[in-house]
Amino acid sequence: MAMRSPLPVRDGVGATRLHLPLTGPWPTVGAYMAERFFHLEPERLLSRFDRGEIVARDGTPLARETPLGAHEFVWYYREPPIEREIPFVVEVLHQDRDLVVADKPHFLPTTPGGKYLQNSALVRLRNLLGIPELTPIHRLDRATAGVLMFSTRPETRGAYQLLFERRQVEKVYEAVSAVPEGWDAASPALAGRPFPIVYRNHIEKLRAHVCVRVDEAREPNSETLIELLGCDDRVVHTLLRPHSGRMHQLRVHLASLGAGILNDGFYPTLLPEAPDDFTRPLQLLARELRFVDPLTGAPREFLTRRVLQDAPRG
Template sequence: MARKKAFQPGPLPPREGLGATRARVPEGPGIRADDFVWHLVSTQRHRHPEDDIAAVAARFAEGCVVTRDGSALSPDAWLVPGTDVYFYRRPAPEVPVPFEIRPVFEDGDILVVDKPPFLATMPRASHITETATVRLRRATGNEELTPAHRLDRATSGLLLLTKRREIRGAYQELFARREVRKEYQAIAPLIDVPPAPWRHHLTKAPGEPAAQVVPGAEPNAFTTLAAVSRLAPFEELELQQRYDVPAPLARYTLRPKTGRTHQLRVQMMVEAAPILGDLIYPVLRPAEDEDFSRPMQLRCTRLEFTDPLSGAARSFAVG
């Protein structure tokens, strides 16, 4: 069995919760270092309005543009194709997510939290600082905090992070090998569907917001619908009014075996009913329709596994 390659930290440490960007000089005649970094900054889709040429020059002056071996680059350094350059990007302003991350458990190795909806797990696209990883790194001062798995930005619930880079792989592999038992609660219109295994083939093209079901293809997404129960009258009425849904509502207990992108959201739509507050399924809604008072009603409520370091049984749950 091949030995896994050890994690190698980059030449610039994380700063304010964010890792440095690595960019490789493409094939061609080469380019000046300042021209290369300015091109990367000026063409990024989500750029801070004050991240101008002067701000790029300041990065060079501070020694914060470096090569793989940590050597600082001067603005006029000539970069040949294949050179890796590391520098810090400046996040664009973001709309603050008005919810807090609630700690559930912590020891010397891991941190388990209750992630709120609307907060991405890791920095991506326009969501950089308003992510669980960056918020927690800034709050704890631990720049090595790293999620062992991911939750959709719209999904709330249990998220496990490792606290030290040398143990990161053990927990990430645990999730990758599907050795973590997960349970989710989804709220959607009540449909008379019996508890059963759900099997589908899901695909999601890069850049496309929605995943697709491929009829007749070999299943690659497996979930067990464990239970369906109608909501209590007071909870049902409150959600009917908030989401403008007249139908009876139910809580669906879901136990996924795999972790395909949007797996539970798609399977709920196909086998039962779309989840309340879902802005992608069954119809893609514009981003401006996002409403903090109407989050998607999908929540990871339980994680169970055998700890890869101690061998102890671990179980975490939230309501």
């Protein structure tokens, strides 16, 4: 069972929990945290103890002299980073007692992390709707736009999470790729495979790597059905139905077929990190979610209102 935070959600952001060692070379909790967060000026961190901003499991504020071993966990609010505003709006497609379904724009992360705090779909929606318990049931990459589902109540959250864990949610995406070499609109195919294409490979997430690794020698653990929606002399527009949920799966599969998604800085080639160019979003869209509601047994369907800017015209 999840450990409940003693601190309430503040400005749409929950408190951070830190697991402390019970023994070690640090005489106090403050000394351990000063070394753990070495990038911060020590006195600046320790002054947070003096202000009562670092608390134990029961909400009791800790002093900078609190000995190591007195508590196994502490909670605190992250100091907000200086954020670049992401100038796109997350829209609410549906809201009921148990669910909020949103239409996430490109560039906006699902949850806070790193240099994004207020500029995340979760925090924006918590503040917009006044629901501090709001929690994502699944996630979309920051670069991907489209349908994203949230739970409003802990009592029913698990039932919806199980749908995703058991692959009982039908997910449909769209992507736009540059016309690949050798493309023949009269006989469309990718890497010599005519549509529809069922593509499989083995995807592995490596620790401390931003890209996944493909191992063609291993048994496939990912599968996508790829259908053709249209094309013109510039681009190919595809419909993607993932039958598994590996990290970056759709981006990897299209890149492996020679049709890497437009504006993808990861696949097939990892480009140097650069500031966001809001005029060139990744051309990947989470278009639809379908499932049978685990509480009512009724079929549910949610569709994005967004379109990919580089899709063929007409």
